[in-house]
Amino acid sequence: MKKFLSLVLLVMLLIPAFAQAEGTVTVFNWQDYIDESVIEDFEKETGIKVNYVRFTTNEDMMVQVDANPGHFDLCFPSEYIVERMISQDMLSEINYDHIPNAKYILENLQNSTYDPGNAHSVPYMWGTVGILYNTKLVSDPVDSWGILWNPKYMKNVFMLDSYRDSMGVSLKSLGYSMNSENILELEMAKEKLLEQKRIGTLKAYQVDETKDKMVSGEAALAVMWSGDALYAMDLNEDLAYAVPNEGSNVWVDCMVIPKNAKNKENAEKFIDFLCRPDIAQRNCEYIWYSSPNSGAIALMGEDYISNPAINPSEETLARCEFFRDIKEPYRSIYVTLFEEVKSAK
Amino acid sequence: MMDLQLPAWATWVMLAGLAVFLAMMILFIRRNHGMKRSLFASPYALWMAIFTILPCILIGYYALTDASGKFTLDNFRHFWDSNYAKNQLYATMGEAAAPFIKRGTVNVDTLIYSLWMAFLCTVICLVIGYPAALFMADRQMKLGATLVVLFIIPMWMNFLLRTIAWMSLLEDQGLINRVLRFLGFEGVQLMYNSGAVLLGMVYNFLPFMVFPIYNSLNKMDPKLHEAAQDLGCNNWKTLYKVTMPLSLPGVISGITMVFMPSVTTFFLPRILGGGNTMMFGDLIESKFLTEGNWNVGSALSLIMMILIMISLGILRKADPEGEGGSMI
Structure with missing residues (x-):
């Protein structure tokens, strides 16, 4: 028995050696x-x-x-x-x-x-962040982030429950960089997201549920990653995807x-x-x-x-930017500001 | 990445705490039941020590230290002012940042909102649950036993699945709205608001109200009813003077068992409230997982635990025999 055990141990020692x-x-x-x-x-x-x-x-x-x-x-x-x-x-x-x-x-x-x-x-x-929309529910051209604040689409906008993406969209709609480390710009981006709640176009902050809900026609507009958007567009031909003119995030x-x-x-x-x-x-x-x-x-x-x-298109891409790794203390400022937005009633 | 390394002294303090706890446990059991029986309790005592006492000590440790492990009370200041860290940074940035320095009320507001929602949930559960329990416990009603089973069956299913099922009912394109539209009515938005979260909470926690009340009613001697009626009480008076006071321990137990999980609810607001209605549990989760700030997260958890302990204490005052509260 002891011999057998030591043999097993030996083999176990050798396996990683072979694997490497x-x-x-x-x-x-x-x-x-x-x-x-x-x-x-x-x-x-x-x-x-x-x-x-x-x-x-x-x-x-x-x-x-x-x-x-x-x-x-x-x-x-x-x-x-x-x-x-x-x-x-x-x-x-x-x-x-x-x-x-x-x-x-x-x-x-x-x-x-x-x-x-x-x-x-x-x-x-690679891919982009853009707006997935339902052509049956949206008559305006989708070429600007501003449409997410348009009172025509009351309770019809899904935003991403992710501080980088949502603050990023807000920053971009104001004409700033998605990687902003300027507190004035960040505070304004927060105000803009709060305004979206006040106007009432916001339906929900969520991530995983959005693509299936867009397929079933639950909302008119959603901020979405291009890969997920393509998945949804394949299941519902009324859906379309656009990267706004102000530019967006390229990942x-x-x-x-x-x-x-x-x-x-x-x-x-x-x-x-x-x-x-x-x-x-x-x-x-x-x-x-x-x-x-x-x-x-x-x-x-x-x-x-x-x-x-x-x-x-190349023009669209030229206006897009990569996410940079936001360092502390700015990362926690992003988080604090986004928490304030989400908890606002 | 979060550095989980604790200084050596903290480890020793925790081990010492554990040892003291275990010793007290064994002493307590010995004094009450004799040596032999105490052995039976030791697996549970060990379980408690590792999975209840140790985490509590850890929460206390994280709540009272900063990221580098030094003692601080800043985490509690952070609770009072959710902009605490941000404000301190802004203060170093000169005049441009000055107008943005103000107290953040996110944490306090969310806590008040959670307490309010839990209160509403408990009241609704009591109002629905008490008559249901009365009905179930009534021996003349044949349906009572069936109702008990009907209450239990949904509990066989996972909490998450039940909640997601609610989502597909309440959605704008969900079953209820489709039926409404089929019948020619206008659709209504049932989801993405506090009402939907409250509905989900009541649905999930109602059995915790019904069963303790049902148990206390079931234990009651039916002869008490007869006696009350012999002495001239009508049905209402019997209910008010005899049944209700005697079922009080069950009611208190039910309130405890509904209120506590309601205050700490999380995930439900995200699914049914669409992330618009953050509750304190969600806030704690986001402190730990999104922000990676274990210290503030622990401080918030500690505040929540203290609040629950206070409410337990108040309930115990109302039920000195401990018939209800002792279940927890």
Whole structure:
């Protein structure tokens, strides 16, 4: 019995050693955020074994990466988390010599504010924040955030229950940056959100419920992420999506390699594989977010290119901005102001 | 990320507190029931110590310290003035920021709103629940037993599911409004307001009012009724002079069991109130999860706990035998 036990223990000791040997890569991605057949194809083509792990929130992912140094070779954080990870020295620089397919990345996403020169991150998917609206209930053109304050749409506006997004929309409608760290602008943005409550166009602050409620025709207008908007538009053809002229938020989910990753080169091979136009196309058609890959966009054809929800015009994009990682004490000012808005009766 | 590391002394204080508590527990049981029986209680005592006493100590610790672990009362100032941290920052920013420095009433207002909602919920539950319990406990009514079962069946289902089911009833495109529109009436907005939250609370907490009252009525000796009527009471007088006073412990227990979860309600306002009607529970949740400010979150929790303890004390005054309150 003792011999058997020690044998088991020995095997258990060796398993991690095998797993970390050459020819593997540990990928840490969002839940349901890849066409899984792509992983099999990568394993077939390169012989590298993919250890695929999933997470559900950025914060959760950061805790895991922090607690298991060297365990993950490739992660998929959102852009403002990339910025936070860089400032905490959690990421290693990417060697673009190993990623020839990076040349397909769209120009406007190549030199980002959150990671200058994209030294630490390669865009994977991106999208916008805009207004999802029901064409049967909205007669005015939806081209400005101002429509969310239009008394014609009493109790007909869903806002996002997220301080960054809602304060961001309010700031943008006033002509300020979504990353404002100017207290006058922030106080005015709060007043503007309170005004929305006073006018009575606001129906609810919520997140997950919105897309299904929009499908059933519960409200005329909703602030929404482009990916969720596309999901809803597929289920109800009366729905349409627009990014207002004042500009909005562009978000990017990126691929990054944590410091001390054991299989950095394999991770770079995986990034290169995901940047290959045909593979990027498959992922994009599976996830329905916008692809940062010009090669994939060319492959997807007219339907994709002419859909303003997936592929906003350059002018629109020029007015949009990335979220920056708002630092303390401004982060808690955002939270305090938004709490005041939400608790106002 | 929130740093959860406690200084070594705090760990020792907590361990010492636990040890004292366990020792007291064992001493208490020994004195009352003898040594052997005390052993049976030890798993529960351990459970209590780890999952009730320790968290309470932790809440107290976080409420009285700042992010770096130093003693402070700022978290309670933050309760009184929800703009406390913001105001301090603005004060360093010169004249431009000065007009924006004012006391924030978010926390206090939300607490008052929660207490008011809980009060309304308790009163409505009592008004609906007492007659229902009377009916259920009446031995001449054959339907009484059926009603008991009907009250219990919804409780087999998860609280969350029941609430989400209410959402699909009350929505503008929900069942009730569709029926109204089918019948030619205009639709009404039933959701996204305090009324819907109150409805959800009453629906979820009503059984906690009905069953304690039902129990106390059921225990009553039917001969008391006969005696009262022999002595010349009519039905109303019997109810008023005999049944009601005797069911008081059940009523007090019901009030306690409805009021406490009502004050601490959260999530319901988000689902049925559309996030427009934040209650104190939501506020505490947002302090912990959105803001990551465990210290202020703990201070708010502590204030809530103290308020509940005070209300329990008042109820105990009204029910000195502890028949009702002892259930908690």
